[in-house]
Amino acid sequence: MMSTPLKVWWHELNTWEPEQARHFYNVTLGWDFQPTALPDGNRYWVAHKEGRAVGGIFQLTQPDFEGIPSHWMTYLAVDDIVAAQTRAEQAGGEILRPAFRLAGVGKLSVVTDPTGAIIGLIEPEGQEAVSRAPVH
Template identity: 80%
Template sequence: MASSPLKVWWHELNTWEPDEARHFYSATLGWDFQPTTLPDGTRYWVAHKDGRAVGGIFQLTEPDFEGIPSHWMTYLAVDDIAAAQKRAEQVGGEILRPAFRLPGVGRLSIVADTSGAVIGLIQPDDHTAELRTPVH
């Protein structure tokens, strides 16, 4: 049975300097940013290009992210995030952030592979999948 590759669903910059990042990507790529607040009160900026959401910026803060450098995070869409986490652990991966629900978006998780490389997983809400074309 052939399987299709996972879809890249979202790109997110996790940074200590969101103001500088917004300036850089606005000047470099022509992105506009719309601020929003996540359910836990954290600020988040959705990047748009030509009216289409293309990614986001998340501000790293201490003590939760102490020692973590600024980085881009890619989220891959999965059909069943609990099953994906279980398979990751079965082959030696590590769940860095267990699945959690982001209202209006879906269930997200952060995992590390056996080499320590980190990737985000997302099980998009049904309505989100209908409204948004995955980023390629």
């Protein structure tokens, strides 16, 4: 019996230079961007292709992200973020950002695997959302 793979829920570019990134992905991939405000007041840009949301851009800021280079972050959908964090630690990983709730999105966490690779986890709002997650 094959297990069901985790669904890729969201791709997010974390960058120090969101203007340059928006220009690059607009020209290269034809993405358009819609700005929105995060709960802390910072801006976030949702990327769209042919009217469909395909990812986002998050601006890295000092001092919270000092020393972190621009990078793409993938978020994988899980049914229970607290249980997923516990399993990650039991398997030799580390919790870099404990679960927090983002209104209208769900609960998010950032963990590492035992090799130091970083991955985002998301428990989407409404558990039925996991079964509807787009696979990229």
